[in-house]
Amino acid sequence: xxxxxxxxxxxxxxxxxxxxxxxxxxxxxxxxxxxxxxxxxxxxxxxxxxxxxxxxxxxxxxxxxxxxxxxxxxxxxxxxxxxxxxxxxxxxxxxxxxxxxxxxxxxxxxxxxxxxxxxxxxxxxxxxxxxxxxxxxxxxxxxxxxxxxxxxxxxxxxxxxxxxxxxxxxxxxxxxxxxxxxxxxxxxxxxxxxxxxxxxxxxxxxxxxxxxxxxxxxxxxxxxxxxxxxxxxxxxxxxxxxxxxxxxxxxxxxxxxxxxxxxxxxxxxxxxxxxxxxxxxxxxxxxxxxxxxxxxxxxxxxxxxxxxxxxxxxxxxxxxxxxxxxxxxxxxxxxxxxxxxxxxxxxxxxxxxxxxxxxxxxxxxxxxxxxxxxxxxxxxxxxxxxxxxxxxxxxxxxxxxxxxxxxxxxxxxxxxxxxxxxxxxxxxxxxxxxxxxxxxxxxxxxxxxxxxxxxxxxxxxxxxxxxxxxxxxxxxxxxxxxxxxxxxxxxxxxxxxxxxxxxxxxxxxxxxxxxxxxxxxxxxxxxxxxxxxxxxxxxxxxxxxxxxxxxxxxxxxxxxxxxxxxxxxxxxxxxxxxxxxxxxxxxxxxxxxxxxxxxxxxxxxxxxxx
Numbered sequence: 241x242x243x244x245x246x247x248x249x250x251x252x253x254x255x256x257x258x259x260x261x262x263x264x265x266x267x268x269x270x271x272x273x274x275x276x277x278x279x280x281x282x283x284x285x286x287x288x289x290x291x292x293x294x295x296x297x298x299x300x301x302x303x304x305x306x307x308x309x310x311x312x313x314x315x316x317x318x319x320x321x322x323x324x325x326x327x328x329x330x331x332x333x334x335x336x337x338x339x340x341x342x343x344x345x346x347x348x349x350x351x352x353x354x355x356x357x358x359x360x361x362x363x364x365x366x367x368x369x370x371x372x373x374x375x376x377x378x379x380x381x382x383x384x385x386x387x388x389x390x391x392x393x394x395x396x397x398x399x400x401x402x403x404x405x406x407x408x409x410x411x412x413x414x415x416x417x418x419x420x421x422x423x424x425x426x427x428x429x430x431x432x433x434x435x436x437x438x439x440x441x442x443x444x445x446x447x448x449x450x451x452x453x454x455x456x457x458x459x460x461x462x463x464x465x466x467x468x469x470x471x472x473x474x475x476x477x478x479x480x481x482x483x484x485x486x487x488x489x490x491x492x493x494x495x496x497x498x499x500x501x502x503x504x505x506x507x508x509x510x511x512x513x514x515x516x517x518x519x520x521x522x523x524x525x526x527x528x529x530x531x532x533x534x535x536x537x538x539x540x541x542x543x544x545x546x547x548x549x550x551x552x553x554x555x556x557x558x559x560x561x562x563x564x565x566x567x568x569x570x571x572x573x574x575x576x577x578x579x580x581x582x583x584x585x586x587x588x589x590x591x592x593x594x595x596x597x598x599x600x601x602x603x604x605x606x607x608x609x610x611x612x613x614x615x616x617x618x619x620x621x622x623x624x625x626x627x628x629x630x631x632x633x634x635x636x637x638x639x640x641x642x643x644x645x646x647x648x649x650x651x652x653x654x655x656x657x658x659x660x661x662x663x664x665x666x667x668x669x670x671x672x673x674x675x676x677x678x679x680x681x682x683x684x685x686x687x688x689x690x691x692x693x694x695x696x697x698x699x700x701x702x703x704x705x706x707x708x709x710x711x712x713x714x715x716x717x718x719x720x721x722x723x724x725x726x727x728x729x730x731x732x733x734x735x736x737x738x739x740x741x742x743x744x745x746x747x748x749x750x751x752x753x754x755x756x757x758x759x760x761x762x763x764x765x766x767x768x769x770x771x772x773x774x775x776x777x778x779x780x781x782x783x784x785x786x787x788x789x790x791x792x793x794x795x796x797x798x799x800x801x802x803x804x805x806x807x808x809x810x811x812x813x814x815x816x817x818x819x820x821x822x823x824x825x826x827x828x829x830x831x832x833x834x835x836x837x838x839x840x841x842x843x844x845x846x847x848x849x850x
Contacts, residue, residue, distance in 0.1 A: 246283065246327035250276045254320050270316045277319035280327050281307045300326070302474055306495040310826060313489055318496050318826035325837060352420060352437065355386035358430075368437035375433040379424045381581050387420045388440040389431035397426025397610040399583055408553055408655050408671075409583045411610030425583040426609030470809065474498040474816070481820035489826060493819035497829040498812055507801040509840075513847030514797030522781030523790050530776040532801075533759045534794020538739025540691050540787070541730065541753070544698035544708055546746025547763050548679040548784050553584060553655060555591040556672035561641060562664050569667035571597040573624045573659045575617045579605050580624075582613070584655060584671055623660040635660045642668050675711065676763075678785030683713040685788035690795065693737065697721050697729060697745075697753075726753040734758070744787050745775075761787055797847045808840045 253276020261269035281304070288304050303326045310319030352368050358376040368386045371377070376392060379385055385398065396412045400422045409425040412418055418431055420440035474495065482491030511528035518525050525531055545551050558566040574592035577585035579602055592599060602622070605615035612625015614633060623630050627639045638658055646656070646668065655671040683694045695716035698705040702719035709717045718729050726743075730753045734741050743750070743757035754760025754775045762775035763784075779786045815832055818824045824832065 242283065246280050247324065249279045250320060250324035250327050252276070253279070254317075254324060257317065257320065270314070273316035273320040274311060277307050277311055277316060277323045280323035281311070281319075284326065302471055302495065302498055305475075306492070306498075309488075309492045309495055313492055313826075315489070315492060315496075315826040318492075318830040321827075321830040321834070322496060325833070352384045352386040356380065371433050371437055373433055373435060377431055377433060378428060379418075379431055380428050381424055381426065383424050385418050385420050385422050385424070385431065387433050387437045388435040389418055389420075389433045391416050391418060392430040392432045394429055395426075395608075395610050396424065396429040396431070397582065398422045399425040408673075409610070426581050427607075429609075470498075477816050477820055484820075485822060487822075490820065490822055493824055493826045493829045494816050496826045497815035497819050497824065497833055507805065509844035510797050510801035510804060510847045513800075513845055514793050517797075517847060518777075518790060518793045521786060521789060522779060522783070523786050523793070524778045525790065525793075526776050526778075530759060531794045531797045533740045534742070534777075534791055535796075535798025536740045537691055537742050537759065537791050537794065539693040539695075539733050539737045540686050540742040540744065540791070541695050541697055541733065541757070542682070542712075542714070542787070543726075543743075543745035543750050543753075544696055544700060544705060545673065547744050547750075548676060548682060548696070548708065548712060549673045550676055550782075551673065551746060552587070553671040553673050554587050556654060556670045556674070559646065559668045559670070560666065561668065562661075562666040564661070564666045566667070567595060567597055569659050570595065570669065571599065572617050572620070572622050572661055572666075573657065573669060575599045576602045576605070576613055576615050576622050576624050578602065579615075580607055580613045581609065582607075584657065585613075587671065588657070588669065621662050624657060627658060630658050630660045630665070633660070634663060635665055638665045641665050646670070675708075676782060676784040678783040679712060682784050682788060685785060686791065689788050689791045691788075691791060692739075693733070695729075695733070697726055723750075723752050726750065727756055729753070730756050742787075742791070751775075761790060800844055800847045804840045804844045807843065808836055811836045811839070 253272050257269040257272035257276070260266075260272060284300060284304050284307070288300050291300070303322055306322050307319045307326075310316065310322065354365055355368050355371055356363050356378040357366050357371065358378065363378055371387050377386060377389065379396070391412050391414050393414060395414060396416070396418055397409050398412060398418055399409050400419070411426075417434070420437060478491040478494040478498070481494050482488050508528060511531050514531045515525050515528070518531075525534075542548055555570070558569055560566055560569055564572075570588070570592050574588045574597065577588045578599060589599070600618045602615040602617050605613065607613040608625075608629065612623060612629030614621070614623040614625075614629075616622065623633050623635065627642065630638045635658075638660070642656065642658060642665070657669040657671060658665060659667045659669060686694050693716070694714055695718060696705060696709045696712065696714045697718045698708070699721055700719060702717070705717050705719040709715070718725075721729065730741060730743055734757075740758035742759045742761060743753045744761040744763070745751075745754055746763045750762075754762060759777060760775040761777040761779060763779050777790050779790075812833070815824060815829060815836070819829050
């Protein structure tokens with residue numbers, strides 16, 4: 241906001257002074273230009289002094305000397321033009337960062353806030369902070385487990401994908417441990433609290449995020465990196481010009497044309513173009529600093545579940561074993577699952593709808609959470625679920641039949657749902673977590689973009705992770721990774737890699753690694769709130785190929801920014817030589833600097849294109 245107001249004031253002063261000069265009031269024109277320059281000079285002086293105190297010498301110091309010198313030597317118009325370029329460049333950079341942050345910020349909404357606790361007068365609603373070890377809580381269907389606890393009384397079916405990355409629900413028997421942050425994917429169950437909410441799994445993951453974020457160095461503006469060389473060079477040339485001619489205005493002319501507007505404008509405009517280009521493709525980048533780091537990426541770490549895979553199990557194939565075809569097997573199973581609370585039931589119903597199957601309303605329904613469901617569909621007895629569930633209902637030999645039919649081809653990372661009808665096993669429905677669209681070429685595209693190292697991280701077993709890695713063309717695999725393990729992998733890769741390291745993930749369990757990596761990329765979606773908050777880049781479309789796309793945009797933006805800086809500085813150095821010889825007065829030098837600025841802007845705007 242400050243930079244924008246200063247730019248408006250400087251522009252207004254230049255236009256007002258121009259009108260006054262045209263109507264024959266040069267004195268008032270100089271006054272207007274002087275006011276515009278002074279208004280920018282005051283805050284610029286404060287900011288420059290603040291940066292000098294810790295030893296950070298930025299290119300703003302050149303502009304400070306040029307504006308102040310112009311006012312002292314009576315070159316108010318030159319000072320006002322330099323002031324406009326300074327404030328305008330700062331406003332543009334501030335707008336770019338603010339726009340990105342404003343559009344991207346995602347709040348951490350998954351954290352449990354309330355719990356339903358058994359008390360003397362029944363079940364009461366309390367805040368999670370009131371829970372203590374030993375409390376008995378009720379976890380309703382769909383609710384988030386409020387604190388680490390053990391299952392009491394009956395089995396629990398929980399969705400642990402937010403913490404472990406595993407998309408398939410897990411059945412936990414009585415006495416088994418359930419962690420905070422997981423959600424109830426089955427019927428209501430009771431749980432005995434074992435740790436306060438502040439010490440539970442979810443709180444530990446959030447604390448890991450905060451620790452990892454504090455380890456990352458802040459972004460330094462690209463322009464300031466050239467100041468250490470360019471600032472003393474400019475002062476030396478200006479001093480020589482003054483000493484050789486005896487005219488301080490000639491030294492001022494050198495400072496005016498050396499004012500680093502190409503440095504101030506080139507990087508933010510190129511990065512704003514990159515931000516816009518990425519946003520159009522559904523990739524939201526949180527600021528120009530992130531794009532700069534993307535431009536120097538040499539290693540990319542990919543989480544498996546929810547990043548390169550969808551994270552939502554779907555019907556992979558149907559194996560008929562009796563007299564029914566695939567549609568009939570699926571139709572009976574989906575009809576019964578219409579009344580199921582199991583997380584896979586919705587996938588079966590959706591698959592049946594996609595095939596245009598007619599579903600019937602089941603009757604006499606009996607469900608055991610996490611094991612199976614039975615009932616009548618269109619007059620026939622139907623049982624859907626695990627091997628043990630069907631065996632309890634008189635389906636003998638189903639395990640051998642299913643194993644023979646599948647022939648071991650559907651072991652890793654797949655759920656098998658048996659479908660029995662009227663005492664006979666009619667089929668097996670295989671559920672799998674499929675690759676996201678665009679994931680099949682993600683490794684090749686990353687390598688084409690200049691990434692030297694691509695690895696897959698997963699909380700799953702090694703055989704599951706290797707199967708997915710083979711499909712993606714990835715050789716380096718880290719399996720059975722907990723949040724702390726992923727942090728160690730990121731740290732190891734950062735130590736052994738010269739460039740920046742990208743971590744791409746989805747679930748809450750990925751958030752610490754996203755925060756520690758040089759660039760964290762979150763695939764927005766189910767369970768991604770914490771990871772999105774910790775990430776630098778958020779992909780809001782369901783396409784894994786947006787990850788290499790983000791790397792390409794970063795490289796292009798950084799290349800254009802650097803090119804603009806080099807070309808702009810080259811022109812400025814040439815103009816400095818002309819000014820030092822006395823052929824370029826301050827005002828004309830400032831106008832020539834405007835020409836350089838236009839050239840820089842036109843070049844930087846190429847970042848908007850593909």
